[in-house]
Amino acid sequence: MELELLNLLLVLVAAWIGGSLATRLGYPSILGELTAGIIFGPALLGILAPTETTAVLAEIGVLLMMLYIGMEIDFRELGKASKAGLLAAIGGFLVPFVLGYYAVLGFGGSQMGALFVAIAVGVTSLATKSRILVDLKLLNTRIAHVLMAGALISDTLALIIFAGIISFADAGSIELTEILMVTGKAVLFFVVTGLLGIYVLPFLGKKLEKAGFTNRTLYFTIMLIIAIGFAELAELAGLHSILGAFIAGLFLRESVFDRRLSKELNKVFYDISIGFLAPIFFVTAGYNVTFDVFQNNLTLLLVILAVAVLGKVFGTALFYLPSGNGWREGITVGTGMNGRGAVEIVIAGIALNMGFIDNEIFSILVFMAIFTTATVPVFLTWTTSWLRKRGELVLSSSEKQGVLILGAGPLSLYIAKKLSGKNPVSLIDSNADNCARATNMGLRCIQGNALKEETIIEAEGHEAGFFVSLTNNSEINVLAAQLASEVIGIPNIYVSITPSSEGANIELLEPIGASTIFAKKTDPYKWDYKLENKDFEEISVEISEEISSRNFLKQLSGREGDVLPVFYENTDGKLHIYHYGAELEPGYKVHYIK
Amino acid sequence: MELELLNLLLVLVAAWIGGSLATRLGYPSILGELTAGIIFGPALLGILAPTETTAVLAEIGVLLMMLYIGMEIDFRELGKASKAGLLAAIGGFLVPFVLGYYAVLGFGGSQMGALFVAIAVGVTSLATKSRILVDLKLLNTRIAHVLMAGALISDTLALIIFAGIISFADAGSIELTEILMVTGKAVLFFVVTGLLGIYVLPFLGKKLEKAGFTNRTLYFTIMLIIAIGFAELAELAGLHSILGAFIAGLFLRESVFDRRLSKELNKVFYDISIGFLAPIFFVTAGYNVTFDVFQNNLTLLLVILAVAVLGKVFGTALFYLPSGNGWREGITVGTGMNGRGAVEIVIAGIALNMGFIDNEIFSILVFMAIFTTATVPVFLTWTTSWLRKRGELVLSSSEKQGVLILGAGPLSLYIAKKLSGKNPVSLIDSNADNCARATNMGLRCIQGNALKEETIIEAEGHEAGFFVSLTNNSEINVLAAQLASEVIGIPNIYVSITPSSEGANIELLEPIGASTIFAKKTDPYKWDYKLENKDFEEISVEISEEISSRNFLKQLSGREGDVLPVFYENTDGKLHIYHYGAELEPGYKVHYIK
Incomplete structure (x- = not known):
C-alpha cells in the first residue's frame, strides 16, 4: 500500500x-x-x-x-x-x-x-x-x-x-x-x-x-x-x-x-x-x-x-x-x-x-x-x-491553598505567620532548632531534607498550591523547586536566589516554570537578621495603575532604598506572595518591609 | 472504517x-x-x-x-x-x-x-x-x-x-x-x-x-x-x-x-x-x-x-x-x-x-x-x-577523551595534572585566583559560572567525554551535572557529594545517569587541605579479583582507614577517574591518596 x-x-x-x-x-x-x-x-x-x-x-x-x-x-x-x-x-x-x-x-x-x-x-x-x-x-x-x-x-x-x-x-x-x-x-x-x-x-x-x-x-x-x-x-x-x-x-x-x-x-x-x-x-x-x-x-x-x-x-x-x-x-x-x-x-x-x-x-x-x-x-x-x-464573584475556597515553605528562618516564619490565617502552611527545614521554633509559633514544620521526595510528600506537598524555596542556599532552592515542580507537580513555585550566588541563576527557573520570589535576587540572610532583631518596619502602599511586580519594585526601591516587598493584596483582601511576573492592578496593596 | x-x-x-x-x-x-x-x-x-x-x-x-x-x-x-x-x-x-x-x-x-x-x-x-x-x-x-x-x-x-x-x-x-x-x-x-x-x-x-x-x-x-x-x-x-x-x-x-x-x-x-x-x-x-x-x-x-x-x-x-x-x-x-x-x-x-x-x-x-x-x-x-x-586490541584514540572539571581547587588540580598527559583537560571555576593558579600550572581554566550554558560551551563541553563536578557545594555540583548531561550531552558524569550535605543527595544523580566520584560521599575541602599542605601519600594497589569500585573502597577503608581512591588504571595503563559503578578487573591498579 x-x-x-x-x-x-x-x-x-x-x-x-x-x-x-x-x-x-x-x-x-x-x-x-x-x-x-x-x-x-x-x-x-x-x-x-x-x-x-x-x-x-x-x-x-x-x-x-x-x-x-x-x-x-x-x-x-x-x-x-x-x-x-x-x-x-x-x-x-x-x-x-x-x-x-x-x-x-x-x-x-x-x-x-x-x-x-x-x-x-x-x-x-x-x-x-x-x-x-x-x-x-x-x-x-x-x-x-x-x-x-x-x-x-x-x-x-x-x-x-x-x-x-x-x-x-x-x-x-x-x-x-x-x-x-x-x-x-x-x-x-x-x-x-x-x-x-x-x-x-x-x-x-x-x-x-x-x-x-x-x-x-x-x-x-x-x-x-x-x-x-x-x-x-x-x-x-x-x-x-x-x-x-x-x-x-x-x-x-x-x-x-x-x-x-x-x-x-x-x-x-x-x-x-x-x-x-x-x-x-x-x-x-x-x-x-x-x-x-x-x-x-x-x-x-x-x-x-x-x-x-x-x-x-x-x-x-x-x-x-x-x-x-x-x-x-x-x-x-x-x-x-x-x-x-x-x-x-x-x-x-x-x-x-x-x-x-x-x-x-x-x-x-x-x-x-x-x-x-x-x-x-x-x-x-x-x-x-x-x-x-454586583460583587457576587466569590473566590474559591477549594483551590489548593496550601503553602509549603522550604527553610524555617525568620523571613520564612514571618511569611508563614502572615499567611497561616487563611492558608494551610507547612515548613520544611533540616535544622531541628528552626523547626522547633516554628512549631512553638503554632506552625507545622517537617524536619528533613527537602531534596528527598519523601520529605515533600510528608509535608503534604500534594495538597500545596504554592511552593516557596527560601533557604540561604540558592542551589538547594533550585533543586527543591525542580522536585516540587517535576515530581510533585505543585503549580506555583517561588524561588529565592541570592545576589551573591555564583552558581544558581534565574535561567535555571525557566524550564520548571518557577519565578523569583520578591521579584528580584534577594539575600534572605540579611532580612532574617533584621527580622530577628526586630529592626524593620512594615509598610503598605496602594497601587494606582496597572504595573508589573518587577517595575513596581524598581520604582519603590528608587524612592525608598532597600526594601523587601513580601505580599501583594488584591481587592478582595487576599494576600499573595510577591514574585516576579505578577501583575499588580489599581486598588491592590503591596506590603513591604524596610 | x-x-x-x-x-x-x-x-x-x-x-x-x-x-x-x-x-x-x-x-x-x-x-x-x-x-x-x-x-x-x-x-x-x-x-x-x-x-x-x-x-x-x-x-x-x-x-x-x-x-x-x-x-x-x-x-x-x-x-x-x-x-x-x-x-x-x-x-x-x-x-x-x-x-x-x-x-x-x-x-x-x-x-x-x-x-x-x-x-x-x-x-x-x-x-x-x-x-x-x-x-x-x-x-x-x-x-x-x-x-x-x-x-x-x-x-x-x-x-x-x-x-x-x-x-x-x-x-x-x-x-x-x-x-x-x-x-x-x-x-x-x-x-x-x-x-x-x-x-x-x-x-x-x-x-x-x-x-x-x-x-x-x-x-x-x-x-x-x-x-x-x-x-x-x-x-x-x-x-x-x-x-x-x-x-x-x-x-x-x-x-x-x-x-x-x-x-x-x-x-x-x-x-x-x-x-x-x-x-x-x-x-x-x-x-x-x-x-x-x-x-x-x-x-x-x-x-x-x-x-x-x-x-x-x-x-x-x-x-x-x-x-x-x-x-x-x-x-x-x-x-x-x-x-x-x-x-x-x-x-x-x-x-x-x-x-x-x-x-x-x-x-x-x-x-x-x-x-x-x-x-x-x-x-x-x-x-x-x-x-x-595476540595483544592487538588497540584502544581508541578518537573517542571523546576531553575531561571538564568544575572547580579548580587543589584536588581538582591534582586530578587535572595527572590526566593532562593523555587527555585534554579543562577546568571551570568562578574564582579568578583558582583559575590563575590552574593557568600557571599549564592547565586550561575558564573563569565563569558553570550553571550557565555559555560557560560550559566556552570550556568546550561538547568535546568532553567526561564531566567532573568537584566544588565544595554539592548542590552546584548536581545542577552543573544536570546541565552537562541534559543540555550539553556529555556522556560520563561524576559528581562529588559531601557527606555533610543536607541538601543534594545521591538520588538526584540517577535521573541524569551520573555517578558519585570516588564511589562515596566525599568532602573535597578536607582533601584540598591535605593536598595544599602536601600532607598526603600516593599509593597504588593492584586488583586481584573482579570487584566493584564501591566494594573495593569498603575493603580498602577497612584496612587503611580514611583514603581517597582517585584513579584506577586498566591493564593498558590508561587512567580512569574512580567512581561509583566502575567494575575493577584483575590486573587493574587503583591509585589512592591517604
Whole structure:
C-alpha cells in the first residue's frame, strides 16, 4: 500500500495553521482544526479528501486522545468535587440531553439518532476553559472550580451513557434477556477494568520498579498496550473502544508507575495525540460537514442550537439552585460550560460512522460545537462582569491553598505567620532548632531534607498550591523547586536566589516554570537578621495603575532604598506572595518591609 | 472504517514479547520482532494477519524511524570519521553489493531484483552494535570507533544508492534524456533539502526562539511537518520518502531548535518510533516470509547467506588494508559489521511492495538478516578474543577523551595534572585566583559560572567525554551535572557529594545517569587541605579479583582507614577517574591518596 503522503502533509499543515490561529484568538485549537477541515475539505475548497492513511491515524489519534484525557482526570479531585460541581454537571448534561432528544424526535428523526444528538448537546468541553479563565482572571474564583469539576463529571457521564447506548444499539433488540446480557457485559467491563486498574496495574508497576526497569520507552510501550487492551475489552463488552482507552487513562494517571516517568510519559502522550494524531481526526471530521443543511434543515439547526445553548445554560442554573450559590452564579457557570469540544466531535463522528445520524445531522452538531465554543468567551465575559459588578464573584475556597515553605528562618516564619490565617502552611527545614521554633509559633514544620521526595510528600506537598524555596542556599532552592515542580507537580513555585550566588541563576527557573520570589535576587540572610532583631518596619502602599511586580519594585526601591516587598493584596483582601511576573492592578496593596 | 483493534493489540504484544526476549539475550529487539511476525503470522501459526491499520501504522513507523536514525547521526562525527571507518564502510558495502548482484543474476533473477538484493546484503546495521560492544568490553577500542563510523557511512551510502535505484526504476527507460531528467531531479532534491536544512530551518528556529515560543508540542508538530515535507519532496524527486525523512533527521538533529527541547523531542521520536510504530513494521514484515524457500530456493538462500557473510567480512578486511591497522583487525571489523538491521528490512520491504522481488527472495533477505545479526556476537567474540590474545586490541584514540572539571581547587588540580598527559583537560571555576593558579600550572581554566550554558560551551563541553563536578557545594555540583548531561550531552558524569550535605543527595544523580566520584560521599575541602599542605601519600594497589569500585573502597577503608581512591588504571595503563559503578578487573591498579 502507498501512503498518501502529500495528503497527510497537507492535513497536518492545515491542522497546524487552523489550530495556531484559533489559539492565538484565544480559542481551543480544535475549533481551528475543524474549520480547516471544513474549508479545505470537500465541503468548500476540495483540496483535502479522505484517505485510508488519515482515517487510520485519526482513529488511533482519538484513542490516544481519550487515553490522555483520562490521564488528566484526577480521581481524588473528582471524589472531592464540590456538591455544586456535581449539580452543575448533572443539570448541564441532563436538561439539554432531554430537550435534544425530543427535538430530534419531533423533527422525525430516529430514536438512535435522537439519543446521539442528545449526548452531543449534553457534553461539556474540558479543553476550552482554562485559557478563557486565565484571560478573564477567574482562575481563583469558585466559578472556575465548579466549571472544572462540572466538565470532568459531565464528560465522564457522557462517555458512560454513550457507551451504554452503543452497546444497546449493537444488541438491536429489546428482549429482556438481551437487555440483561448487554447490561451484564457492561457491568462486567467496569468490574474487570476496575480490578485491573486498582490491583493488577499497581502490582505490575511495583514489580517492574523492583526489577529495576527504568527504561522510559519500555513503560511507554506497556502503557500503549494497556490502553489498547482496555479499548479491546470495551469492545468485547459491547461498549466502544474510546471508553476503554479513557478508563485506562484514569488508572495510568500517575500512581501505577514511577512518578517521574509517568509525568514524562503524560507529556509524550500529549505530544502524540494533541500534537500529531488528534488534529488529523478533527480536520477529517470537518470533511463530513455539508452546507446543504442551511437549505434543507435550517430550522432543525436553529432548534438544536437553541436547545444546546439554552438547555445548557438554564439547565445548569436550574440544577445549581440547591447549591445555595444563587441563580446568577448558576447562569454564569452555565455560560462557562456551554462549549462543546473534543468529546462531542468524537461521539458525533462515531454516530456518523455507525450510520445512526446522517451528514446533515453531523454537520448540525459540528456547527453547534463551533458556535457554542466560539461564544463561550463572549457570554462568559458578560456574565462574569455582571457578577463582578454586583460583587457576587466569590473566590474559591477549594483551590489548593496550601503553602509549603522550604527553610524555617525568620523571613520564612514571618511569611508563614502572615499567611497561616487563611492558608494551610507547612515548613520544611533540616535544622531541628528552626523547626522547633516554628512549631512553638503554632506552625507545622517537617524536619528533613527537602531534596528527598519523601520529605515533600510528608509535608503534604500534594495538597500545596504554592511552593516557596527560601533557604540561604540558592542551589538547594533550585533543586527543591525542580522536585516540587517535576515530581510533585505543585503549580506555583517561588524561588529565592541570592545576589551573591555564583552558581544558581534565574535561567535555571525557566524550564520548571518557577519565578523569583520578591521579584528580584534577594539575600534572605540579611532580612532574617533584621527580622530577628526586630529592626524593620512594615509598610503598605496602594497601587494606582496597572504595573508589573518587577517595575513596581524598581520604582519603590528608587524612592525608598532597600526594601523587601513580601505580599501583594488584591481587592478582595487576599494576600499573595510577591514574585516576579505578577501583575499588580489599581486598588491592590503591596506590603513591604524596610 | 473499523480499527482492527484486537489485531493491533496482538501485534503490539507480540512485538513487545519478541523484542524483550531478544534484548534480554543481547540481540537487537528487531530480531525478536521479525521472529514474532514469522511465528505468529501467516508463515507459521497464522494468528496474526495483515490489516489496513497495521499497514498504515507500519509505514508511518518506518518514516519516523528513519527520521530518528537521521537525528542520531552527527554530521560533525561523520566528517571526522577516520579514514579507517570510511574504508571499512566502502569495502563492507561494495564487495557484498557486487557479489550479491551477480549471484542473483546468475540464478536468473531480474536486474532490479538483483540490485535490491545487492543493497540488502551491503547494508550494515547500526542498532545491533552498541549493546554487543558493551558486553564484549570493546567500547573504548579503536574497533568500536571504526564500527560506529563504518555503519553510519554505509547506511547513508545504502540509502542514497537505494533512492537512486528507485528513481531509475520509476523512470523505467534508459533513454539519455530520461536518465538526465532522473539524475537532475535527484540532484535538485539534495540541493533543495540542503538549502532548507542549512539556511531555512536554522533561520526558522531562531525566529521561533525570538518570538518566545517554548511550547514543546508546537516544536514536535513542526518537526513532524518538516519530516513529512522532506519525505514528500523526495517522492516528488522520484526518490523514496524514507530518504527524505532520513535527511530531515540529519538536519533536525539539534542545531535547529532550542537545545534542551531538541533533546527532549529526540526522545519522544524514539518513544513513538521504536516504542510503538516501528515494531509494528517489523512484525508485519515477518508476515511476508515463506518457508517454501527452503524447498524451492535453498541453494539461492545459501549462496546469498555466503555472499552476505563472506562478502561483508572479507570485503571489509580487504578495503581495510590501506588503513595500516592490519588484516586481523579488518576481519574483526568485518564480523562486527556483519549484522543487518532496520534499514535492510525496510529496503527489502519496499522492494517487495514495489514488486521488484517476490516473497521468496524477501524471505531469503529476512532469514539472512536474522542469521547475520544473530551471529554477530558469536563471530565478534571469536575475533576479538583472537585479537586480544595476540595483544592487538588497540584502544581508541578518537573517542571523546576531553575531561571538564568544575572547580579548580587543589584536588581538582591534582586530578587535572595527572590526566593532562593523555587527555585534554579543562577546568571551570568562578574564582579568578583558582583559575590563575590552574593557568600557571599549564592547565586550561575558564573563569565563569558553570550553571550557565555559555560557560560550559566556552570550556568546550561538547568535546568532553567526561564531566567532573568537584566544588565544595554539592548542590552546584548536581545542577552543573544536570546541565552537562541534559543540555550539553556529555556522556560520563561524576559528581562529588559531601557527606555533610543536607541538601543534594545521591538520588538526584540517577535521573541524569551520573555517578558519585570516588564511589562515596566525599568532602573535597578536607582533601584540598591535605593536598595544599602536601600532607598526603600516593599509593597504588593492584586488583586481584573482579570487584566493584564501591566494594573495593569498603575493603580498602577497612584496612587503611580514611583514603581517597582517585584513579584506577586498566591493564593498558590508561587512567580512569574512580567512581561509583566502575567494575575493577584483575590486573587493574587503583591509585589512592591517604
